[in-house]
Amino acid sequence: MAHGPQAGLKRWLYTTNHKDIGTLYLWFSFAMFFLGGCMALVIRAELFEPGLQIVQPEFFNQMTTMHGLIMVFGAVMPAFVGLANWMIPMMIGAPDMALPRMNNWSFWILPFGFAMLASTLFMEGGAPNFGWTFYAPLSTEYAPPSVTFFIFSVHILGASSIMGAINIIATILNMRAPGMTLMKMPLFVWTWLITAYLLIAVMPVLAGVVTMMLMDIHFGTSFFSAAGGGDPVLFQHVFWFFGHPEVYIMILPAFGIISAIIPTFARKPLFGYSSMVYATAAIAFLSLIVWAHHMFTVGMPIAGELFFMYATMLISVPTGVKIFNWVSTMFRGSMTFETPMLFAIAFIILFAIGGFSGLMLAIAPADFQYHDTYFVVAHFHYVLVPGAIFSITAAVYYWLPKWTGNMYNETMGKVHFWLAFIGLNLTFFPMHFVGLAGMPRRIPDYALQFADFNQMASIGAFLFGAAQVVFLFNVVRTVMGGKKATEQVWDNPQGLEWTVPSPAPYHTFSTPPVVR
Amino acid sequence: MLRGFDRLFALLAASLTAHSTVAEEQAVERWGVNMPKGVTEVAQTTYELHMLIFWICVAIGVLVFGVMFYSMWRHRKSKGHQAAQFHESTAVELVWTIIPTVILILMAIPATKTLYDIYDTDKADLDIMITGYQWKWKYEYLGSDVSFFSNLSTPRAQINNQQPKGPNYLLEVDEPLVVPIKKKIRFLITANDVIHAWWVPDLAVKKDAIPGFINESWTRIEEPGIYRGQCAELCGKDHGFMPIVIKAVPEEEYTAWLGGRAESAAKIRKLTEKNFTFDELFAQGEKVYNRACAACHQANGKGVPGVFPAIAGSKIATGPLDTHLDIVIDGSQVNPAMQAFGEQLSEVDLAAVITYQRNAFGNEMGDTVQPIDILNFKNKQ
Numbered sequence: 089m090a091h092g093p094q095a096g097l098k099r100w101l102y103t104t105n106h107k108d109i110g111t112l113y114l115w116f117s118f119a120m121f122f123l124g125g126c127m128a129l130v131i132r133a134e135l136f137e138p139g140l141q142i143v144q145p146e147f148f149n150q151m152t153t154m155h156g157l158i159m160v161f162g163a164v165m166p167a168f169v170g171l172a173n174w175m176i177p178m179m180i181g182a183p184d185m186a187l188p189r190m191n192n193w194s195f196w197i198l199p200f201g202f203a204m205l206a207s208t209l210f211m212e213g214g215a216p217n218f219g220w221t222f223y224a225p226l227s228t229e230y231a232p233p234s235v236t237f238f239i240f241s242v243h244i245l246g247a248s249s250i251m252g253a254i255n256i257i258a259t260i261l262n263m264r265a266p267g268m269t270l271m272k273m274p275l276f277v278w279t280w281l282i283t284a285y286l287l288i289a290v291m292p293v294l295a296g297v298v299t300m301m302l303m304d305i306h307f308g309t310s311f312f313s314a315a316g317g318g319d320p321v322l323f324q325h326v327f328w329f330f331g332h333p334e335v336y337i338m339i340l341p342a343f344g345i346i347s348a349i350i351p352t353f354a355r356k357p358l359f360g361y362s363s364m365v366y367a368t369a370a371i372a373f374l375s376l377i378v379w380a381h382h383m384f385t386v387g388m389p390i391a392g393e394l395f396f397m398y399a400t401m402l403i404s405v406p407t408g409v410k411i412f413n414w415v416s417t418m419f420r421g422s423m424t425f426e427t428p429m430l431f432a433i434a435f436i437i438l439f440a441i442g443g444f445s446g447l448m449l450a451i452a453p454a455d456f457q458y459h460d461t462y463f464v465v466a467h468f469h470y471v472l473v474p475g476a477i478f479s480i481t482a483a484v485y486y487w488l489p490k491w492t493g494n495m496y497n498e499t500m501g502k503v504h505f506w507l508a509f510i511g512l513n514l515t516f517f518p519m520h521f522v523g524l525a526g527m528p529r530r531i532p533d534y535a536l537q538f539a540d541f542n543q544m545a546s547i548g549a550f551l552f553g554a555a556q557v558v559f560l561f562n563v564v565r566t567v568m569g570g571k572k573a574t575e576q577v578w579d580n581p582q583g584l585e586w587t588v589p590s591p592a593p594y595h596t597f598s599t600p601p602v603v604r
Numbered sequence: 605m606l607r608g609f610d611r612l613f614a615l616l617a618a619s620l621t622a623h624s625t626v627a628e629e630q631a632v633e634r635w636g637v638n639m640p641k642g643v644t645e646v647a648q649t650t651y652e653l654h655m656l657i658f659w660i661c662v663a664i665g666v667l668v669f670g671v672m673f674y675s676m677w678r679h680r681k682s683k684g685h686q687a688a689q690f691h692e693s694t695a696v697e698l699v700w701t702i703i704p705t706v707i708l709i710l711m712a713i714p715a716t717k718t719l720y721d722i723y724d725t726d727k728a729d730l731d732i733m734i735t736g737y738q739w740k741w742k743y744e745y746l747g748s749d750v751s752f753f754s755n756l757s758t759p760r761a762q763i764n765n766q767q768p769k770g771p772n773y774l775l776e777v778d779e780p781l782v783v784p785i786k787k788k789i790r791f792l793i794t795a796n797d798v799i800h801a802w803w804v805p806d807l808a809v810k811k812d813a814i815p816g817f818i819n820e821s822w823t824r825i826e827e828p829g830i831y832r833g834q835c836a837e838l839c840g841k842d843h844g845f846m847p848i849v850i851k852a853v854p855e856e857e858y859t860a861w862l863g864g865r866a867e868s869a870a871k872i873r874k875l876t877e878k879n880f881t882f883d884e885l886f887a888q889g890e891k892v893y894n895r896a897c898a899a900c901h902q903a904n905g906k907g908v909p910g911v912f913p914a915i916a917g918s919k920i921a922t923g924p925l926d927t928h929l930d931i932v933i934d935g936s937q938v939n940p941a942m943q944a945f946g947e948q949l950s951e952v953d954l955a956a957v958i959t960y961q962r963n964a965f966g967n968e969m970g971d972t973v974q975p976i977d978i979l980n981f982k983n984k985q
């Protein structure tokens with residue numbers, strides 16, 4: 089029964105333990121976060137002033153493309169899967185994930201997928217240079233030869249995500265402890281359940297679209313070429329049918345994390361639990377019918393424009409409900425501001441700002457001015473960096489004592505937070521301005537009137553990068569040792585994970601707990 | 605309303621040590637924080653819509669963040685605040701579902717109106733066909749003989765920091781699109797290779813240029829002036845280097861310009877019959893090369909390994925003339941990035957650039973190509 093981990097490398101290669109696999113996912117995504125971050129710094133260094141200084145446009149485009157792909161598929165998604173692996177079984181009182189061997193497999197194909205993607209940087213003609221959205225025909229007829237490796241790599245990452253999603257659904261639906269009804273599950277479990285369904289709905293579509301590219305490139309079809317009877321806009325429809333839900337895949341689990349952290353540090357139960365669940369489901373449903381708001385300028389008929397505009401605006405209702413619920417949870421609480429809480433509060437504020445710019449972007453006529461400018465870059469970084477990255481960071485600080493049995497260094501955590509907070513805003517806030525003033529996105533060089541804000545953004549980016557080094561240092565130090573954490577870690581937090589010792593034993597809930 | 609916002613940022617700007625590669629006296633409007641108001645009715649309506657939604661968002665933000673900061677200030681443990689235990693209220697949930705929905709409907713009404721306006725491309729006075737190429741724009745005045753390419757005119761030396769940058773750095777072209785003011789102009793927008801997007805902020809026109817399909821848009825410019833924009837859809841290496849410049853002029857001036865354009869086109873056609881010396885061709889060829897070829901094949905003719913082949917020592921540029929004429933005039937059969945220049949350049953320019961390529965970068969073919977050779981080659985096909 090109680091055997092522990094195997095020794096050495098075998099432990100990690102052969103493991104079927106949800107905690108080990110969670111750890112693997114988290115470290116992998118941390119590494120990818122730094123890799124993608126370095127690429128962002130190359131971009132920001134080149135954009136520090138007008139003119140070409142550090143890289144040439146070909147390489148610049150490879151950097152924007154790889155930065156996007158690595159952050160989306162390498163940093164954010166695996167981090168959430170890692171958190172799901174660690175936390176979901178402990179939160180629902182299950183001994184492990186439902187499909188432990190598949191769990192091992194879904195992690196271990198990832199490093200290979202990314203090795204293949206990264207290897208394109210060293211190929212003749214360079215890495216993919218068509219943006220992370222890889223619009224045809226730039227990504228088909230006009231692509232560098234490495235595009236085939238990119239396609240295969242996306243297939244692998246997609247397979248990994250689908251397997252991860254199946255595992256999470258199977259675990260949540262089958263392995264809850266007695267008494268743990270659906271409406272008693274922590275919101276992190278709920279948001280992940282819904283996210284997993286979204287993944288299963290759209291990852292095959294992504295696989296489909298890259299396969300269509302593959303056919304166009306190598307097998308003489310013309311899905312995306314007008315010359316052969318196809319349509320380049322078809323690509324965008326299929327891509328964004330995946331791409332928009334993907335955005336929510338990267339944010340719904342974050343909602344779950346924030347809904348766990350705010351009540352703990354406000355010492356007050358989450359306001360409107362059931363409305364949170366319904367709002368999450370509503371957002372997930374709406375996310376499937378708004379995709380063409382990414383394509384307002386492709387020349388859709390006006391009926392299409394109006395439908396996608398209205399549907400998109402609607403998303404702000406359930407999203408607003410969530411924000412209001414969190415604020416109401418804080419209202420009349422008894423708050424303290426430890427590092428996880430700081431990140432969670434910053435999440436609410438900055439994610440709301442990203443939501444506001446999202447609402448502005450939803451207005452089709454105004455979007456004609458915003459589309460493909462830095463305003464969009466500012467918008468989605470406000471949603472993703474404080475949204476996904478800050479929530480993951482908050483989660484790591486929140487559960488790290490449970491994982492390692494040691495308290496992290498609070499001062500260093502606060503330094504990390506303030507550096508990251510200032511760096512983030514310095515980087516991305518000015519992007520709203522240059523975007524509105526007319527700077528298109530994805531350009532390696534720009535007109536002189538954009539120079540000052542770009543310089544600010546570049547300085548901010550390096551500050552943000554430095555903050556993450558503090559984070560890495562803090563995490564490593566906590567893993568190595570530190571003040572021992574109690575079982576509860578925090579002041580009376582809710583949830584089954586706080587009923588097991590810190591660090592959580594290799595096997596938890598071998599006998600299911602009974603939920604009241 | 606925006607004034608205060610602008611002033612705040614001007615102040616912020618002044619307090620920072622400004623750094624720039626631009627000479628001080630140049631009139632670049634720096635620290636711009638907002639969308640231009642524009643010079644068309646649609647642009648102004650769009651601007652107002654943008655500001656309306658912006659202020660609604662600000663109001664909601666102030667309210668929500670206000671409550672949040674108030675509780676962060678008052679309801680903290682360090683002040684001894686005891687946590688309340690309420691956690692549910694269907695009434696409250698309903699209120700904050702319904703009120704935002706009403707606000708959204710109020711936003712959607714003006715947005716829908718503006719959208720209908722933007723989509724009304726009927727009854728245009730003038731049609732202009734815009735074609736995006738990697739990495740330039742082609743303008744055709746439908747119903748007249750006039751059509752031309754518009755290329756970035758910022759010298760490479762400025763981009764590579766060997767010369768100080770001019771005030772319109774990256775936003776200047778060799779031939780702007782000239783249009784009359786106070787006329788409804790319909791743009792028919794398409795592309796020759798990949799997707800581009802034609803965007804001029806002052807007109808609030810942004811439309812994707814999609815190969816094989818034609819999109820429509822329109823504008824009516826109220827004030828004469830020069831308006832600048834850029835390609836807005838990632839279209840490859842020089843996406844950042846294909847600006848748009850529009851010169852809006854009174855109608856008489858426009859008519860005169862159009863007449864002049866048609867005349868000079870005829871003159872260039874005449875030149876086809878002339879015989880040029882090697883030096884004339886070589887000198888003209890260098891100019892054409894830098895404008896039309898250097899973006900891919902590079903100014904030194906060495907290309908980019910694995911992506912764009914070199915001209916220096918290439919099999920085609922140092923091989924039989926017909927093959928060379930064929931690839932320049934008709935484009936490559938295998939690599940779509942090599943466009944067909946037969947329709948893009950005049951016979952004189954084609955002759956000049958081919959002569960140049962065969963005798964520059966260490967290529968020493970010693971032959972000259974005359975415009976008439978180009979014409980004969982085209983006629984043979």
